[in-house]
Each structure stands twice: as structure tokens, then as C-alpha cells.
Amino acid sequence: MxxxxxxxxxxxxxxxxxxxxxxxxxxxxxxxxxxxxxxxxxxxxxxxxxxxxxxxxxxxxxxxxxxxxxxxxxxxxxxxxxxxxxxxxxxxxxxxxxxxxxxxxxxxxxxxxxxxxxxxxxxxxxxxxxxxxxxxxxxxxxxxxxxxxxxxxxxxxxxxxxxxxxxxxxxxxxxxxxxxxxxxxxxxxxxxxxxxxxxxxxxxxxxxxxxxxxxxxxxxxxxxxxxxxxxxxxxxxxxxxxxxxxxxxxxxxxxxxxxxxxxxxxxxxxxxxxxxxxxxxxxxxxxxxxxxxxxxxxxxxxxxxxKDHILISCVTREGEILNALKRNLPNVTAVHVPHSTCGAFVAIVAMKKTAEGEPQMAVMATLGTELYTKYVIVVDDDVDVFDINDVFWAIATRVRAEKDIFFVPGAKGAILDPSSDPNDFTLTKMGVDATRPSGRDFAERLVISDEERARARSILAAAGVSL
Ligand SMILES: Cc1cc2nc3c(=O)[nH]c(=O)nc-3n(C[C@H](O)[C@H](O)[C@H](O)COP(=O)(O)O)c2cc1C
Structure with a gap:
């Protein structure tokens, strides 16, 4: 060359x-x-x-x-x-x-x-x-x-x-x-x-x-x-x-x-x-x-x-959605569009919620920005959006289905999405608010401090176990 x-x-x-x-x-x-x-x-x-x-x-x-x-x-x-x-x-x-x-x-x-x-x-x-x-x-x-x-x-x-x-x-x-x-x-x-x-x-x-x-x-x-x-x-x-x-x-x-x-x-x-x-x-x-x-x-x-086909779509969608959200919701901290959702169909948004209704705003702004995204999951900022297990844990423990899941029927969907209507490519989009309720006590998350984790690693290292 x-x-x-x-x-x-x-x-x-x-x-x-x-x-x-x-x-x-x-x-x-x-x-x-x-x-x-x-x-x-x-x-x-x-x-x-x-x-x-x-x-x-x-x-x-x-x-x-x-x-x-x-x-x-x-x-x-x-x-x-x-x-x-x-x-x-x-x-x-x-x-x-x-x-x-x-x-x-x-x-x-x-x-x-x-x-x-x-x-x-x-x-x-x-x-x-x-x-x-x-x-x-x-x-x-x-x-x-x-x-x-x-x-x-x-x-x-x-x-x-x-x-x-x-x-x-x-x-x-x-x-x-x-x-x-x-x-x-x-x-x-x-x-x-x-x-x-x-x-x-x-x-x-x-x-x-x-x-x-x-x-x-x-x-x-x-x-x-x-x-x-x-x-x-x-x-x-x-x-x-x-x-x-x-x-x-x-x-x-x-x-x-x-x-x-x-x-x-x-x-x-x-x-x-x-x-x-x-x-x-x-x-x-x-x-x-x-x-x-x-x-x-x-x-x-x-x-x-x-990945050659999808990774950049993940990154660019994460960037575009972050840009759109940050304009109006500065408390949004991270967005992940997972590869396993074809780098398109699901967006996970983390925010430091300050008031009820903000997750709904984030869902609407995301759906209004990205045609391909059809499910938006909003979590608190203690959840790692890049760890799908953590996201599932938040859905499993923080969602009350009757009020935290909402639908947008008849929305424009992607032509290539096999679940979109074969005639007009519409579909039903969904928002999931997996954040804790604000303004009242909620169950306390178990955590192990960084200090304890470091100590644990050194105990294991001394026993010949490297992580
Ligand atoms: C590898 C790859 C292949 C793509 N193929 C198509 C395609 O065949 N048709 C299409 O409409 N968009 C396709 N896209 C998406 C478009 O490139 C993307 O939506 C782009 O922003 C469209 O640009 P435009 O605004 O100039 O139309 C593809 C994206 C990638 C990464």
C-alpha cells in the first residue's frame, strides 16, 4: 500500500x-x-x-x-x-x-x-x-x-x-x-x-x-x-x-x-x-x-x-438519542441500544429522576427521534444500561405493569422489522418505566462498596485466585 x-x-x-x-x-x-x-x-x-x-x-x-x-x-x-x-x-x-x-x-x-x-x-x-x-x-x-x-x-x-x-x-x-x-x-x-x-x-x-x-x-x-x-x-x-x-x-x-x-x-x-x-x-x-x-x-x-453491520448503528443511535434527550432532560445519564436487539429496536435510557413523569418524557422523545426504536426502557442511574442482567433486574423489581408500561399504537415502524404491518409498516411502540417511585421510600438496593470489592480481590489474590 x-x-x-x-x-x-x-x-x-x-x-x-x-x-x-x-x-x-x-x-x-x-x-x-x-x-x-x-x-x-x-x-x-x-x-x-x-x-x-x-x-x-x-x-x-x-x-x-x-x-x-x-x-x-x-x-x-x-x-x-x-x-x-x-x-x-x-x-x-x-x-x-x-x-x-x-x-x-x-x-x-x-x-x-x-x-x-x-x-x-x-x-x-x-x-x-x-x-x-x-x-x-x-x-x-x-x-x-x-x-x-x-x-x-x-x-x-x-x-x-x-x-x-x-x-x-x-x-x-x-x-x-x-x-x-x-x-x-x-x-x-x-x-x-x-x-x-x-x-x-x-x-x-x-x-x-x-x-x-x-x-x-x-x-x-x-x-x-x-x-x-x-x-x-x-x-x-x-x-x-x-x-x-x-x-x-x-x-x-x-x-x-x-x-x-x-x-x-x-x-x-x-x-x-x-x-x-x-x-x-x-x-x-x-x-x-x-x-x-x-x-x-x-x-x-x-x-x-x-457486528460489522450493527455496531455502528448501536453507537450512532445511542449518540442521536442522547443528543435529543439531553436537550430537554439534562438528567439523562446514558443510553444503550443493544446489539442483540439488532442495534435498533430497543433503547435503554438511564436517568437521575427528579420528578414523576420524566421517564415518560424520555420515552416519547426517544420514539420521536428514532424511527427504528420501538421499545424504550427507562432505568435509574444506579442501573448499568450496558449490563442486560442489571436492566432485567430493574424491570423485574421496579415495574408495576398497570401503570409503568404504556403503548403508542399505529406508530410508523421500520419496513425491515418483521413485526411491522406488512401493508403499511406501522406497529405498536412501548415505553417501560423501570425507575423507582420518587418522593417516597422504596426498597433499599444491596451494594458491596468498591473498597470491599478491592479487599475481596486482594484476599483472593493471596489465595492464588486471579480474577
Ligand atoms: C451496512 C448498512 C447497510 C444499509 N443498507 C440500507 C439499505 O439497503 N437501504 C436503506 O434505506 N438504508 C440502509 N441502511 C441505513 C442507511 O444507510 C441510514 O439510514 C442512512 O442514514 C440513510 O441515509 P440517507 O439519509 O442519506 O438516506 C444501511 C446501513 C448500514 C450500516
């Missing part, structure tokens, strides 16, 4: 260099030829089962010249290192920096201009696109950041959207999150126009993280949020579709358009819910041009419930 600096520092290469230099045990290189069908996904899941989350580089996929890089975002330690903080400080650092919008820097040229393929030369089947699960309808580009501009305001956005390989220049795409890209496409379609768009492959995890934000002012560019995460302007370069700008440090840029008024079967695909997803907005992306580095790497997100 050539030396990284400038735009490369903000790209996948910069991240890999950081991991190789500072965390050499957290990167695995596989030089042998590996089949693109199922093997890369199975390798990542086996590592995860063994409690390991390294970045994995497959140097030879199907004998193709482009290496496949995956599991880039599965490791809290590495994500925290990207922000130069400890893993425990990751959600807070993310939420604070994601609000420090920085104007972007537009540079004249980018390394992805080294190879430019147009017309018949565009052939996406040449990329090492893996087939991840037996249910998947086709190989999928899972780390394609699609960027496009709002046809009304010109403000751009960037985000991952799964892309099903349908042919040399044709990709099925699902915009089921129904956030900005879905809205921009809807606005273009209302004018009878396709949406000019570019797919960017090979980005830094801070771009991945920033792209998952949603609760920010409409005039702000996501690229400015990503700059905030980097702590310096994000370097972009103009590509060749409409007047779109894309990250200069990327590996591959696919220029094209999301067609207006065209819907084709897309999916099934092994989704973050742990299920095969047959639900899709069934849009179509047609590629007109590919630009790539001569030694490009292909980034793929390992799908299903892999």
Missing part, C-alpha cells in the same frame, strides 16, 4: 494503516484464494463466535485482482481509536463531534480517477462482490455509500444502501430507511426525473459513522458532519455525474442514476434483523461510469447480525 497522507488518510487506506501500526493483532490477511460465495461471511461469523473482531482482508477472491476488505466496523476499540478516545467514551465522543459541522474542502484530483471505465467497459461483475447468505438473491454490494443531491435544495447526502448485482451495469437498490435518499428520489420522481447518484466504495469508518446520523438541520451536508468527526475538513472531489462531490480518498466510484418510475424485484437479502428480508422499495440503479484506483480495494460490510 502506498504511503497514506492527505485524502488517503481520510479513506479506507488511512484506517488500515492505523490498524496495522497501532493494533497489528486486529487485522487478519488471507492470502489464499477464497470463494466469494459464502466464505468471507462465514469467516467473519466464525471469528465473532470466538470473540474476535479483526478487520479481515481477503487478498484473492475468486482469483480476481481486487482484494476484499471486510469487518472494518466490528470492533469498538478500533472505532474509538478513530476518534482518539477510549471505547467507553465512544458514544459521547461521537455525539459531541457529530455536531461540530466543518465545511468540506474540494480538491482538484483524486486517485480514483486513475482508471475510468465507460459504456460497454462498465462491468460490475468483475468486482469481488460476495454472496453472503444462501437466501440472498444475488451477490450484494453492501458497503456502497450512495450520494445524491436534494433536487429542491441541492444539499447532498450519503448513506449505505444495499445494492443487488443484476447485471454488468444494473443494480437493484432498496431505500427502505425512508430517510434523505428516499425523500430525494421521491422528489426527483415527482418531477418525472431520475436521481443522479454516485456509489462510493472504500471509505473510512468515520464516514460510515457520520453517514448514519439523521437528526441534524436540513441545510447541513453529511460530509460536514463527517468532517466534524475527523476534526478537519473532509476532502471531496467532483466526479462526473451531475455536480456531485465524493470523498477524494475513496477506492471506487460508480456513477449513474436511480431510475424514476422503475421498480424491479430486489432481494431477498440477509438483513441486520437476523432474518431474510423480502421487503424492499425495489428501485433500480443504472451505472454509466466506473472510476477506480489502479490498485483499488473492495470494501464489503458483512451482513446479517454481524
Amino acid at each position: 502506498p504511503d497514506v497522507g492527505g485524502a488517503d488518510k481520510q479513506g479506507l487506506r488511512g484506517f488500515l494503516r492505523m490498524v496495522e501500526t497501532r493494533f497489528p493483532d486486529e487485522i487478519v490477511r488471507i492470502p489464499d484464494r477464497v470463494d466469494s460465495r459464502f466464505a468471507p461471511t462465514a469467516v467473519v461469523f466464525e471469528l465473532e463466535k470466538a470473540g474476535r473482531s479483526p478487520v479481515v482482508v481477503f487478498e484473492n477472491i475468486d482469483g480476481k485482482p481486487t482484494p476484499l476488505v471486510t469487518n472494518v466496523a466490528a470492533n469498538r476499540k478500533l472505532l474509538a481509536a478513530c476518534l482518539d478516545v477510549s471505547p467507553a467514551d465512544l458514544p459521547t465522543a461521537f455525539r459531541e463531534r457529530a455536531m461540530k459541522y466543518l465545511p468540506c474542502e474540494t480538491v482538484e484530483s483524486a486517485p480514483w480517477d486513475e482508471v475510468v471505465l465507460e459504456g460497454d467497459d462498465v462491468d460490475l461483475t468483475k468486482l469481488p462482490i460476495p454472496l453472503q447468505f444462501t437466501v440472498d438473491a444475488a451477490p450484494y454490494i453492501t458497503a456502497g455509500q450512495i450520494t445524491a443531491r436534494d433536487p429542491e435544495t441541492g444539499v447532498d447526502t450519503t448513506g449505505f444502501h444495499r445494492l443487488m448485482l443484476k447485471g454488468k451495469n444494473r443494480l437493484g437498490v432498496s431505500l427502505h430507511s425512508r430517510r434523505r435518499m428516499w425523500e430525494f428520489h421521491r422528489r426527483a420522481e415527482a418531477r418525472g426525473q431520475s436521481l443522479p447518484a454516485a456509489i462510493v466504495i472504500g471509505i473510512h469508518p468515520l464516514h460510515y459513522m457520520g453517514s448514519m446520523t439523521y437528526a441534524y438541520p436540513p441545510q447541513v451536508r453529511k460530509f460536514e458532519i463527517i468532517g466534524g468527526l475527523f476534526g478537519e475538513p473532509y476532502r471531496l472531489a467532483r466526479c462526473g455525474v451531475a455536480d456531485l462531490e465524493v470523498p477524494a480518498g475513496a477506492e471506487i466510484v460508480i456513477e449513474g442514476e436511480i431510475l424514476a418510475g422503475v421498480h424491479e424485484p430486489e432481494g431477498p437479502f440477509g438483513e441486520f434483523t437476523g432474518y431474510a428480508s423480502y421487503r424492499s422499495t425495489q428501485n433500480v440503479f443504472v451505472a454509466h461510469r466506473v472510476r477506480m484506483r489502479r490498485d483499488a480495494m473492495f470494501h464489503s460490510v458483512t451482513a446479517g447480525m454481524a
Whole structure:
């Protein structure tokens, strides 16, 4: 890999260099030829089962010249290192920096201009696109950041959207999150126009993280949020579709358009819910041009419930919910969106309650912020939101179901949530107030002081038991 600096520092290469230099045990290189069908996904899941989350580089996929890089975002330690903080400080650092919008820097040229393929030369089947699960309808580009501009305001956005390989220049795409890209496409379609768009492959995890934000002012560019995460302007370069700008440090840029008024079967695909997803907005992306580095790497997100697919969603949702809550409830102390709830469907909020009714406010604000979250559990700040056993204990001992559990029927739910209504995707959301009643005595929690715990550890250590 050539030396990284400038735009490369903000790209996948910069991240890999950081991991190789500072965390050499957290990167695995596989030089042998590996089949693109199922093997890369199975390798990542086996590592995860063994409690390991390294970045994995497959140097030879199907004998193709482009290496496949995956599991880039599965490791809290590495994500925290990207922000130069400890893993425990990751959600807070993310939420604070994601609000420090920085104007972007537009540079004249980018390394992805080294190879430019147009017309018949565009052939996406040449990329090492893996087939991840037996249910998947086709190989999928899972780390394609699609960027496009709002046809009304010109403000751009960037985000991952799964892309099903349908042919040399044709990709099925699902915009089921129904956030900005879905809205921009809807606005273009209302004018009878396709949406000019570019797919960017090979980005830094801070771009991945920033792209998952949603609760920010409409005039702000996501690229400015990503700059905030980097702590310096994000370097972009103009590509060749409409007047779109894309990250200069990327590996591959696919220029094209999301067609207006065209819907084709897309999916099934092994989704973050742990299920095969047959639900899709069934849009179509047609590629007109590919630009790539001569030694490009292909980034793929390992799908299903892999950490690579979910961990950043946990962190960014925790950050966005904290941001929303802290505006009005400064006594909120922590938020956890557990991986086991697909990094989406359950949020646990801790607060130092000062009055009855505050947990209900926290539930409503959370549900109003995060479309995917459907159950919000509020606990006191003596409960560790990151310890699910502690949270269950609070539910078991502090909830009176007839008054502490409440429902919001008919709320907008996630299309991919298998429990949402198959026709309109609504569902019933739920709040659980698992805090102690305020203003009166409640049972006293048993505690062992830090001092006693330290003493216990030294007694055990003296007996030859190390913990
Ligand atoms: C790996 C990964 C894959 C994703 N795939 C999709 C997808 O296929 N469709 C979709 O609408 N959202 C998908 N998302 C969620 C969006 O990227 C996310 O909601 C983003 O904020 C949307 O950006 P936008 O506001 O520009 O639409 C995915 C997220 C991740 C992390």
C-alpha cells in the first residue's frame, strides 16, 4: 500500500494503516484464494463466535485482482481509536463531534480517477462482490455509500444502501430507511426525473459513522458532519455525474442514476434483523461510469447480525438519542441500544429522576427521534444500561405493569422489522418505566462498596485466585 497522507488518510487506506501500526493483532490477511460465495461471511461469523473482531482482508477472491476488505466496523476499540478516545467514551465522543459541522474542502484530483471505465467497459461483475447468505438473491454490494443531491435544495447526502448485482451495469437498490435518499428520489420522481447518484466504495469508518446520523438541520451536508468527526475538513472531489462531490480518498466510484418510475424485484437479502428480508422499495440503479484506483480495494460490510453491520448503528443511535434527550432532560445519564436487539429496536435510557413523569418524557422523545426504536426502557442511574442482567433486574423489581408500561399504537415502524404491518409498516411502540417511585421510600438496593470489592480481590489474590 502506498504511503497514506492527505485524502488517503481520510479513506479506507488511512484506517488500515492505523490498524496495522497501532493494533497489528486486529487485522487478519488471507492470502489464499477464497470463494466469494459464502466464505468471507462465514469467516467473519466464525471469528465473532470466538470473540474476535479483526478487520479481515481477503487478498484473492475468486482469483480476481481486487482484494476484499471486510469487518472494518466490528470492533469498538478500533472505532474509538478513530476518534482518539477510549471505547467507553465512544458514544459521547461521537455525539459531541457529530455536531461540530466543518465545511468540506474540494480538491482538484483524486486517485480514483486513475482508471475510468465507460459504456460497454462498465462491468460490475468483475468486482469481488460476495454472496453472503444462501437466501440472498444475488451477490450484494453492501458497503456502497450512495450520494445524491436534494433536487429542491441541492444539499447532498450519503448513506449505505444495499445494492443487488443484476447485471454488468444494473443494480437493484432498496431505500427502505425512508430517510434523505428516499425523500430525494421521491422528489426527483415527482418531477418525472431520475436521481443522479454516485456509489462510493472504500471509505473510512468515520464516514460510515457520520453517514448514519439523521437528526441534524436540513441545510447541513453529511460530509460536514463527517468532517466534524475527523476534526478537519473532509476532502471531496467532483466526479462526473451531475455536480456531485465524493470523498477524494475513496477506492471506487460508480456513477449513474436511480431510475424514476422503475421498480424491479430486489432481494431477498440477509438483513441486520437476523432474518431474510423480502421487503424492499425495489428501485433500480443504472451505472454509466466506473472510476477506480489502479490498485483499488473492495470494501464489503458483512451482513446479517454481524457486528460489522450493527455496531455502528448501536453507537450512532445511542449518540442521536442522547443528543435529543439531553436537550430537554439534562438528567439523562446514558443510553444503550443493544446489539442483540439488532442495534435498533430497543433503547435503554438511564436517568437521575427528579420528578414523576420524566421517564415518560424520555420515552416519547426517544420514539420521536428514532424511527427504528420501538421499545424504550427507562432505568435509574444506579442501573448499568450496558449490563442486560442489571436492566432485567430493574424491570423485574421496579415495574408495576398497570401503570409503568404504556403503548403508542399505529406508530410508523421500520419496513425491515418483521413485526411491522406488512401493508403499511406501522406497529405498536412501548415505553417501560423501570425507575423507582420518587418522593417516597422504596426498597433499599444491596451494594458491596468498591473498597470491599478491592479487599475481596486482594484476599483472593493471596489465595492464588486471579480474577
Ligand atoms: C451496512 C448498512 C447497510 C444499509 N443498507 C440500507 C439499505 O439497503 N437501504 C436503506 O434505506 N438504508 C440502509 N441502511 C441505513 C442507511 O444507510 C441510514 O439510514 C442512512 O442514514 C440513510 O441515509 P440517507 O439519509 O442519506 O438516506 C444501511 C446501513 C448500514 C450500516
